[in-house]
Amino acid sequence: MKILHLDSSILGDNSASRALSAETVTHLKNSHPEAEIIYHDLAAQPVPELGSGHVGARFGAEVTDEALQADLARGNAFIDELIAADVVVIGVPMYNFTVSAQLKNWIDRIVVAGKTFRYGDNGPIGLLPEARRPF
Ligand SMILES: Cc1cc2nc3c(=O)[nH]c(=O)nc-3n(C[C@H](O)[C@H](O)[C@H](O)COP(=O)(O)O)c2cc1C
Numbered sequence: 001m002k003i004l005h006l007d008s009s010i011l012g013d014n015s016a017s018r019a020l021s022a023e024t025v026t027h028l029k030n031s032h033p034e035a036e037i038i039y040h041d042l043a044a045q046p047v048p049e050l051g052s053g054h055v056g057a058r059f060g061a062e063v064t065d066e067a068l069q070a071d072l073a074r075g076n077a078f079i080d081e082l083i084a085a086d087v088v089v090i091g092v093p094m095y096n097f098t099v100s101a102q103l104k105n106w107i108d109r110i111v112v113a114g115k116t117f118r119y120g121d122n123g124p125i126g127l128l129p130e131a132r133r134p135f
Helices: 016-031 052-058 066-084 101-110
Strands: 002-007 036-041 087-091 117-120 123-126
Touching: 002 016, 002 066, 016 087, 052 066, 066 101
Parallel strands: 002 036, 002 087
Antiparallel strands: 117 123
C-alpha cells in the first residue's frame, strides 16, 4: 500500500488539520504496517504559485530557467506520486472560505489535462484509478 500524505496548514503545531491527517495516517499504518508513506509539508516546502512560465511550458515553450525546470520536475513528480498512491491523506485547512494557498498551489501542479483528467462532452472526467474514494 502506498500512502500520499500532505499537510498544508500555516499554523504549525497549532494546526487542527495536521493533527487530523497525522491521526489518519497513524490509523492506516497500524492496519497496514508495510505501507510506504510519501509526505509533503506544503507550508514548510511551499510550491510556488502558478506563473506564465508554467503555462508557457505546458504549451510547449522551451524552458531555460533552471529554477522553473526544477519546479516543473517537482510538479511532474507530484502527479506520479498521486497516480501511484493507493490512499491520499490531505490535511486541509479552510482559510477565507477556501483551501489554503499552499494546497491550491499543489492542486495547480496536479490538475493536468491528459494526465489526471480529460475533457468530456459534459465537463472534466478524472483519470485517476477508479478505486479512489474520499477517506
Ligand atoms: C487566516 C484564516 C482564515 C480563516 N478563514 C476561515 C473561514 O473562512 N471559514 C471557517 O470556517 N474558518 C476559517 N478559519 C478558521 C480555520 O479554518 C481554523 O482555524 C482551522 O483550524 C484551520 O486549519 P488548521 O488549524 O489546520 O490551520 C480561518 C483561520 C485563519 C487563520
